[in-house]
Amino acid sequence: GAVVSQHPSRVICKSGTSVKIECRSLDFQATTMFWYRQFPKQSLMLMATSNEGSKATYEQGVEKDKFLINHASLTLSTLTVTSAHPEDSSFYICSARAGTSSYEQYFGPGTRLTVT
Amino acid sequence: DQQVKQNSPSLSVQEGRISILNCDYTNSMFDYFLWYKKYPAEGPTFLISISSIKDKNEDGRFTVFLNKSAKHLSLHIVPSQPGDSAVYFCAASEYNFNKFYFGSGTKLNVKP
Numbered sequence: 001g002a003v004v005s006q007h008p009s010r011v012i013c014k015s016g017t018s019v020k021i022e023c024r025s026l027d028f029q030a031t032t033m034f035w036y037r038q039f040p041k042q043s044l045m046l047m048a049t050s051n052e053g054s055k056a057t058y059e060q061g062v063e064k065d066k067f068l069i070n071h072a073s074l075t076l077s078t079l080t081v082t083s084a085h086p087e088d089s090s091f092y093i094c095s096a097r098a099g100t101s102s103y104e105q106y107f108g109p110g111t112r113l114t115v116t
Numbered sequence: 117d118q119q120v121k122q123n124s125p126s127l128s129v130q131e132g133r134i135s136i137l138n139c140d141y142t143n144s145m146f147d148y149f150l151w152y153k154k155y156p157a158e159g160p161t162f163l164i165s166i167s168s169i170k171d172k173n174e175d176g177r178f179t180v181f182l183n184k185s186a187k188h189l190s191l192h193i194v195p196s197q198p199g200d201s202a203v204y205f206c207a208a209s210e211y212n213f214n215k216f217y218f219g220s221g222t223k224l225n226v227k228p
Contacts, residue, residue: 002125004159018220034216041125043118044160044205044218093159103213 002028004096006108013084013115021079021111023094029074030096034105035067038091050077084115119143120208122219129226135193137222139206142187147211151180151191154203154221163204164191196226 003026013019023033032051036044048064050056050071058064066088068080077096081088093110119139129135139149147168152160166180166189168172173180179192193200203221 001164006159036218041220043120043122043220046215046217049214095159103150103165103209104162107152107161107217109157109159 002096002098002106004030004094004106004108006094006111008111009109010112011114013113015085015100015115016083016106018080018082019084019113021081021092021094023077023079023096023108025075025096025106028096028098030077030098031074032099033071033072033077034097035069035077035079036093036095038093038110041095044093046047047079059093081113084113086115091093118217118220119146120217120219122206122222124222125220126223126225129196129224131198131226131228132195135191135196135200135224135226136182137191137193137204137206137224139189139191139219140187141189141208141217143208143210143217144187145210146208146217148209148213149180149182149189150207150216151178151211152205153173154205160205193224196224198226198228200224201226 005024006048035047047062048058049057057071071077095105095107097105141206151163153163154160182189200221204223206219207216
């Protein structure tokens with residue numbers, strides 16, 4: 001199947017700093033990328049949907065100024081957690097799909113963010 | 117408010133027996149349901165899906181059943197194999213696939 005990579009897999013940062021997470025589709029062009037967040041023992045919660053070349057659509061309750069999403073190319077989307085705080089510590093996972101109306105999405109392995 | 121729920125966080129099954137993973141949902145507008153499998157340190161991978169116009173979909177050892185009146189779906193794995201040990205997520209989407217709602221996952225352990 002299609003491959004999606006995420007980098008870094010783990011990151012520890014100090015409170016107040018910003019962290020960038022990259023999501024790449026390695027063997028297909030992703031017109032849409034999704035960013036999810038997962039707390040321990042909870043479900044994957046959609047944070048935002050990004051379509052290449054346009055602004056991301058954020059879910060209710062997700063601060064767009066805190067979680068900056070850029071989808072500059074058909075193979076790369078980035079999530080930047082700005083001015084991170086300990087409560088932002090979580091597992092962030094992206095997925096990508098080739099079409100805009102397909103159920104098929106391919107997930108990256110996720111990024112474990114710890115803010116100290 | 118969680119629209120997709122997996123109430124069993126874990127399940128242990130003997131190799132060769134049937135594994136049944138359950139999922140409930142609340143939104144009657146959901147049109148498509150999917151099951152994903154996740155190994156440690158990897159992202160979820162698509163396993164099997166079912167449209168709301170069907171009540172059963174089978175793919176090899178995996179069968180998904182949908183009961184729309186009860187807003188319930190289940191994944192049956194038979195016979196279970198040790199390699200099936202993973203976390204299984206169910207997910208649901210409306211017809212346009214603009215958004216997917218996930219359950220919290222069920223960790224399946226298949227004992228040799």
